[in-house]
Every structure is written in structure tokens, then in C-alpha cells.
Amino acid sequence: MLRIAESLETQLRAAMQRAFPDAAASGQGFDPQLAPASKPEFGDFQANGALPLAKPLGQPPRKIAEAVVEQLKADPAFTELCQDPQIAGPGFINLTLKPERLAAEVQARLGDQRLGVPAVEQAAPVVVDFSSPNIAKEMHVGHLRSTIIGDSLARVLEFRGHPVLRLNHVGDWGTQFGMLITHLKQVAPEALDTADAVDLGDLVAFYREAKKRFDEDEAFQTTSREEVVKLQGGDPVSLKAWGLLCDQSRREFQKIYDRLDIRLSERGESFYNPYLEGVVKDLDASGLLVVDDGARCVFLEGVSGKDGKPLPVIVQKRDGGFNYATTDLAAIRYRFGDAPQGDGARRVVYVTDAGQANHFAGVFQVARRAGWLPDGARLEHVPFGLVQGEDGKKLKTRAGDTVRLRDLLDEAVERAEADLRRRLQEEERSEDEAFITQVATTVGLAAVKYADLSQNRITNYQFSFDRMLALQGNTAPYLLYAVVRIAGIARKGGDLEAGSTAPLQFSEPQEWALVRELLKFDAVIAEVEEELLPNRLCTYLFELSQVFNRFYDQVPVLKAEGPARSSRLALCRLTADTLKLGLGLLGIPTLERM
């Protein structure tokens, strides 16, 4: 109902100006303060704009509201949309849309692939930087949040019509490669001679071994440091070893991405290697660079450290090497830069844990002051909290190790399968193994994703299989079940297309509640696009499912006749379409039966 809200806002503002022409002439601003009604009994919208005018106009707010309402009633465009406005409380103006307008809005969405969500004009690219695991390390629950949230945000932005670059900023460069390559050369030298990639086995164990030797063996350390220099200098053998390690990791990461249906373009830290020097030069040229204690840095404005001195962002270490801040700066410059030496982005978002907030704030400030952001460009950190166990502490296995992502996904699917089998037995249903596997996989993975997405990302997130797989409450299974119910109606002879052409007729309060809920979808998408908070979409889908379940429980569909039947079928169809699309934007596929 975004369009209607816009019309109402314009009409309200005009009505306020007509009601108080003198104040308008003397520059008094009028903000209708239009918002969705906070309660159903208040109608569809509420305008609170009369209250703040009481003082400047020297009149009681209710009287102001009355004057505005009088003007509204004289506006044919308004009376076509709304019933008579009601004034309530201290001076709220409550607006209720005419039933035929609501029905027409539903009708318009029935044939609409976009369900009323407008598509933006082909705009400049949006970069979503997410997931970003480190080469030779296992993906863990921390990456899960970034991956799931980032993917969902990318899907929403894509749906709105933005060209989205989903960038996987993998940790594929840096000092740790010195020890990895040195270790590789010593334990698997044959890998460097074969043309094809060689299976290096368990990379995580490999990493641990290398780390252990690095910590214990001084000669190994020295060789490792030399190896870093060789790699950065472009030594072919070192590069080959580096490539092998990256390939091996990539294969492992891809398994996870495939399972979760995540699409990502890898562009690791190494990509920006050729641009690092340019960053430092650029900063120097713009006069931001200061040499301090041998390191080249930019001192931040408004951020002071321990001794009260401004905090620096170090872009070149005393030994001449670059660090992650340099890489991040190079990435920002490249992403906002024009093609071919850049992505031409207008909005860049980073989905990383909240612990990096300071780092990004610093780096962003440097980028702005260096003048790398085009006018109107948005550069945003999208932080999220830690994943905690049910004890409120950082999530660990019973043995105290970091939880591996694939183990976590396996367990979710296994639990979903056990639940399903128990239910089948209780209900004396019989399904083939393919069905069970399919449902368990979908439900298990959906539960993991939805549990993560449904919480405001900024807070720490308490991970619980029991809660996320619960069949009731704000969970994936509950939402999936609503879709299944509608599919059931279709299976039992309900032609969901029936209402598309016939005129819609609603009589029951549950029908109107569902209509009103369905029409909120476009506003929710716009909000997620702006605020980058997927939990707003989850809340909406949950509420839609609740309203639908009430409707389903109390209003018969298949047993109804005539226009009531086709109208109800139309509501079912739009509900299913909205849930499928909404869940799709969360990266969650739906089921016909479960």
C-alpha cells in the first residue's frame, strides 16, 4: 500500500495547508505524520500531525484535527480512497480505506509477479560483501550469520531491481600463507609438480600442523617469512602452492554454499594487491598521511585512544608491508571507482560481526576524507552479534571446540528428519524415503536460516536447535506449514486461479484482516531495503501466517460457494505467493507437503 500511503500523505499535507492558509503563508511547515494504524480498530492509517501544531497555531489539537478533516472531506481524491476520517484521543486522525479500494488492491496483485513491489530504475551497482571465510580454515557459525544475512540482503536488493555484486572477500592473502606454503613444500612437494590440483586432504589439520611448527620451530619461522616475500614478489612456485591451497579451500566452501543455495563471486584480498601502493600514494597526495613511529598512518578525527591522542589507521607498516586496513581501503576505492578499474557502485555494505565496527568506522572515515565516495554514495557496515550457546556463552561443542558449520547443518537436518519420522508414525502416514529426505533437508536448513534471520541482527544470538525446529511459534516450520495448508486446498480441488478474474467479495472479519496484512508486503520490502534488517521481513511473514491460520481455521474455503469461494481462493493464492516470495527473499524454499 505504499502508493496509497503516498497519495494520502500528499492529500493530508494539502488539507493542512488549506485549513491553515495564514500559517502556511508565514512558513509553518506541515508534516501529516502518517503511519500505519497502531491497532486494527484505528483503521488502516493514522495521522498524528495535528498534535505538534497545537503550540505554533495556538489551538487545541482536536480542533486542528477537525479543521484538517473538514478539508479532507472536500477532496474528491481522498473520499474516493477513504471512509470518513475519525478523530480520536488527543487529536489523532484515523483513516480507514474503503473496502472496494482494498479489494481492488488485492485484485491488482493477483496477476502481478512482483506482488505490488515497484522495481527501481536500473541503478548503479550495490556491493554486498559477505561470508568472507579464510583460506585453509573451516567455516564456522560466525560465517553462518554473515552468509545467511548477506545472502538475504542481496536477494532483497536484487528483487528491487538493483544490480548486486555479491562479493566474497576471502582471506586469501597475508602472512599466514608463508607458513602454509612452507609446510606444503615440505610435506607434499609432489603437489607442486603435477598439472592438476591435488587433494590436500583435511586443510584444517594441515593449518594446525603448520601453525604448530611455526610456533615451535625458529628455522621454520624464518623460512615462512621469506616465503611471504617470495609470494608477494610473484615467485611462480610460491604462487602455485598458494593456488593449490586456495583451490582446496574453495571446494570445501562451495559445498556449504551449494547446500545453502548461496551464490557468491569470489574476490579475495589478493585481488587488491596491485592497488595497495596506489592507496598509500593517494592518501599521501591528499595530505592525510602521517609517518608515526615508522608506520604510515592516517589519524582519525573524533576518535581518541588511550593517551587522548587521535587514533591512527595504519596503512603501511614500519617494515613496508601493508595490512588489512590497506586492503579494505583499496577495496572501497575500487568498488566506488568507475569501470574498468572499478565497480561503479553507489552503495557498498559489509556484513561482518559487530566486533569490527571500530575498524570499519575508521576505514570508512579515511575513505570519505580521501574523497573516494561519489556524491550520494552509501557506505555501510551491517554488523551482527555473536552466536551463543544456550548457556549464553560463545557457541562451542561439548569438547570445547569451535562448531563446524557442516556439522551444525547436518544436525539440523537429522533432527528435522527424526521429528518428521515420529510424526509420520503417530499419524500412521507412510511416505517414501525421497520425500522424507527432501522434507527433512528443506525444514532443517530453513530452520537454521530463519532462526538467524528472524532476530534483530545487532544483538547476540542464542543458538538452539529445539527452538528453531519447534513446530509452533516464529519458526520456519510454522511458516512452511501455512504454505502447505494452501497447497492442500489446491490439491483438494481448489482452483487458486479462480479469483483472478471474478470480482472479489469479502464479508468475514478474518478475510479483511488477511487482505490488510497481504497489502503490507511492499512497505516491508522497502523497509528491509533501507534498513538492511531481514528480521522485519520475518516478523511480517510470521504475522501473515498467523492471520492466515486464523482465516483458515474459521472461514471455510472449499465449502463456500459462488463469489465467496473464488474470493477466498484468491486470498489463499495471494497468501501463498506472498509467503513463497518472502521466504525466497530469505533464501528459504517452500514445500507442497510436509
Place this chain on the structure above:
RNA sequence: GGGGCUGUAGCUCAGCCGGAUAGAGCGACGGUUUCCUAAACCGUAGGUCGUGGGUUCGAGUCCCGCCAGCCCCGCCA
């Protein structure tokens, strides 16, 4: 020491840039099934929104102080 985030019902959390009597879910208690999957629906109980000030018509929301928890703080990412 400085900075960031968090603090809302027994538990897990919402709260849409200041609006009407603070909302869900779980758990607890009590109901509903000749009917489209009861994985549902209906009802009851449960809150001094950490705390003390301030701003104004109006504060969970904005500002300041304090308390508690988590995280970050120069050459790791």
C-alpha cells in the same frame, strides 16, 4: 583509561527514527477436531521497559549521569 553494542514478562525476543491501554512465541493454566494437514485455533495469568535525572502536549524510543554484561582499542583479520 577511551570507544561501541546490549539491558523490555519465568525463558527467547519484537517494538517500523517521539504517539493512543508496551507486543509475540515458548513455558504455565483452561478450552476447541463429523470440516481444506490440530505442525492449527481460542482464552487466562504474567512487565516500575537496568537505574536516576532531563527535554515536551506525549519517552521503551531522544539527551546526560550511574550500574551490569559482551566486544574493540598501532603495525593480526
